[in-house]
Amino acid sequence: MLVAGNWKMNGLLNDAEHLAEKLASGNTQNRNTEVIIFPPFLHISAVARIVQKFDIKTGGQNCSVAESGANTGEISCEMLLDIGCSHVIVGHSERRSLHGETDALVAKKYAAALDVGLTPILCVGESLEQHNSGETEEVVVRQLSSVRETVGLGGLCSGIIAYEPLWSIGTGRAALPSKVQSVHETIRSCLGDEGAKTRIVYGGSLNSQNSAAMFAEKDIDGGLVGGASLQAEEFLRIIKMAERL
């Protein structure tokens, strides 16, 4: 199982350190569950220093496609690796919708992460409109295909896929576990035999009330948690749910 916390653009350095300390002291290090947190770029180093000896990994919420050079304001994958990150989120819906990231750009970011040895977490998912018109599978398959065309099937399978329906992010309306399972089956089928071990996690209004039912589904290998990952006790409860399975 995998439980990841995406802190998004929340908190100041002091808040990040406090949250990290609480997670470090509460994490039971039961190793059937991998725990990764994604603080804002500026806070990653301080957070990594606190959590790394407690077997909590850290990652970036985004990365540049470029290796280095004239790219004002960007952060390269190698820089993330250098400060202790093991993972990076690519193609989060907020990057796609608020920052104009296209499938092609997301695929390049995925490739850049693999090139330096970071594990990318590829976010896919449909909007409310696409959901209501029954296009979920089509959207998700298209988002996966774009990455597959760039890095090949082996590359796609070596990352992590996060299915995050846009209408469930930050709304308090998690998707039904059975519906998520069905989308995850579609994702798994796109990965073929090589993808049997690829982790496919769910994100969207996960909390300690709904995560056990979600994690119990066959093809749901964990969660990418937003809001609930900002409260240490709540995030630790979600980790405990995953550890029980």
Ligand code: 13P
């Ligand atoms: P919420 O858990 O706040 O809905 O956010 C999910 C998310 O976007 C994680 O990447």
